[in-house]
Amino acid sequence: MNLLLRVVSLIALLSGPLMAEPLHYDLDPTRSRVGFVATFGSDRITGTIPIATAEVQLDFDRAASSFVRVVLDATGARASFPFATQAMTGPKVLAVSQFPTLTFESRSLAVGTTSATLTGDLTIRGVTRPVMLEAQVFRQRGTQAGDRSRMSVRLNGTVRRSEFGATGWADMVGDVVELDILVRIDQIRG
Amino acid sequence: MAAYNNDAGFGWVTRGLHWLMALALIAMLVFGTYLAGMEPALDRLWMYGAHKTVGFTLLVLSMLRIGWHAWSPPPGPIPDLAVWQLRLSRAVQRSFYALMLALPLSGWVASSATGIDTVLFNRWVLPPIAPVSEQWESVGFIVHGALGKLLALLVIVHVVGAFWHRNGTLRRMLFGHRKL
Ligand code: HEM
Numbered sequence: 001m002n003l004l005l006r007v008v009s010l011i012a013l014l015s016g017p018l019m020a021e022p023l024h025y026d027l028d029p030t031r032s033r034v035g036f037v038a039t040f041g042s043d044r045i046t047g048t049i050p051i052a053t054a055e056v057q058l059d060f061d062r063a064a065s066s067f068v069r070v071v072l073d074a075t076g077a078r079a080s081f082p083f084a085t086q087a088m089t090g091p092k093v094l095a096v097s098q099f100p101t102l103t104f105e106s107r108s109l110a111v112g113t114t115s116a117t118l119t120g121d122l123t124i125r126g127v128t129r130p131v132m133l134e135a136q137v138f139r140q141r142g143t144q145a146g147d148r149s150r151m152s153v154r155l156n157g158t159v160r161r162s163e164f165g166a167t168g169w170a171d172m173v174g175d176v177v178e179l180d181i182l183v184r185i186d187q188i189r190g
Numbered sequence: 191m192a193a194y195n196n197d198a199g200f201g202w203v204t205r206g207l208h209w210l211m212a213l214a215l216i217a218m219l220v221f222g223t224y225l226a227g228m229e230p231a232l233d234r235l236w237m238y239g240a241h242k243t244v245g246f247t248l249l250v251l252s253m254l255r256i257g258w259h260a261w262s263p264p265p266g267p268i269p270d271l272a273v274w275q276l277r278l279s280r281a282v283q284r285s286f287y288a289l290m291l292a293l294p295l296s297g298w299v300a301s302s303a304t305g306i307d308t309v310l311f312n313r314w315v316l317p318p319i320a321p322v323s324e325q326w327e328s329v330g331f332i333v334h335g336a337l338g339k340l341l342a343l344l345v346i347v348h349v350v351g352a353f354w355h356r357n358g359t360l361r362r363m364l365f366g367h368r369k370l
Contacts, residue, residue: 040230040231040232041229041230041231041232041234042229042231043231043232043233081232081235082307083235083306083307086305086306086307087304087305087306090304090305090306090322091305091322091323091324092305092324172230
């Protein structure tokens with residue numbers, strides 16, 4: 001190997017952390033969970049919505065060039081009891097026969113010391129509204145400190161369903177829906 | 191004790207249906223009004239199922255009752271009443287039959303329109319008889335509530351009439367015949 005090539009590869013190796021590329025991740029839907037909670041009188045309805053597709057790109061040095069886009073399969077949404085599932089997927093709430101997906105697309109990521117704030121556009125029933133999610137990032141079990149190849153991210157936030165026109169059963173089910181999302185992401189190595 | 195009705199009185203089938211349905215209908219009026227006003231909770235969801243189950247059973251009983259009366263006609267009114275009394279009692283009784291069909295049907299229509307399964311006896315899903323639509327749902331429940339109030343009003347008129355007649359009308363529905 002000639003000298004020039006050695007030098008170039010050495011520079012590339014050293015400068016790696018300084019000019020890091022955004023990392024691309026695969027979201028593992030089977031080990032991820034989009035959960036929600038809404039009030040039902042004095043009780044709570046909980047449930048989950050399956051993730052259809054996800055694009056995750058994180059830039060740990062320049063948060064602004066991070067990007068997340070998640071599509072949820074509204075037709076697979078399930079609540080903690082069967083009547084609630086039917087009510088939720090029906091025309092007065094998610095209207096899944098007309099709007100089979102929910103989408104989230106990030107706009108900005110603000111990174112703090114222990115957590116991050118992810119803001120973006122959430123589309124429900126074809127209506128797009130801004131939403132803010134608090135994110136906590138964890139290493140997955142069995143990974144080393146500083147290993148960013150496999151991570152768990154927990155996202156919490158709330159939406160007002162009335163803002164999306166999902167107003168069904170407003171006399172029984174609360175307007176504020178809490179989101180509790182846990183995603184497991186694995187870096188895609190090119 | 192005769193099962194069939196005849197010119198002199200009511201058989202036990204008619205009397206049984208009358209008192210069973212009377213009790214159940216009045217209970218359903220109270221229960222339905224409670225349902226519509228109660229604070230929802232998970233441990234109260236069964237009440238909707240119970241209301242629908244009893245209501246649908248009453249729909250079936252109403253059809254059986256109408257069929258039975260076509261097969262075994264009940265005696266006509268005891269003829270010692272004023273014309274207006276005869277007319278009123280006939281109108282009230284006809285309205286009962288119409289309401290015994292229309293009231294549960296309107297509940298079924300409105301429930302169908304919500305898009306949520308109508309489950310009877312905790313296991314059988316009644317097929318929907320209306321499109322899933324907010325309009326059908328709200329009109330359906332308005333009609334259901336209004337027919338319920340009308341039925342309550344008619345029950346009062348009917349009960350007052352039954353005691354008012356004092357000519358054996360109440361006795362023959364209780365015991366089959368006017369005289370003991
Ligand atoms: C003869 C039978 C029935 C009677 C006497 C009856 C009576 C009533 C009454 C009085 C109410 C209160 C309405 C209001 O004040 O708004 C009610 C509510 C209700 N009924 Fe019925 N009903 C009958 C059958 C049915 C059936 C067959 C169904 C469904 C399959 C049904 C479904 C409902 C529901 C879901 C409510 C609650 C509405 C709400 O939450 O606002 N009913 N019923």
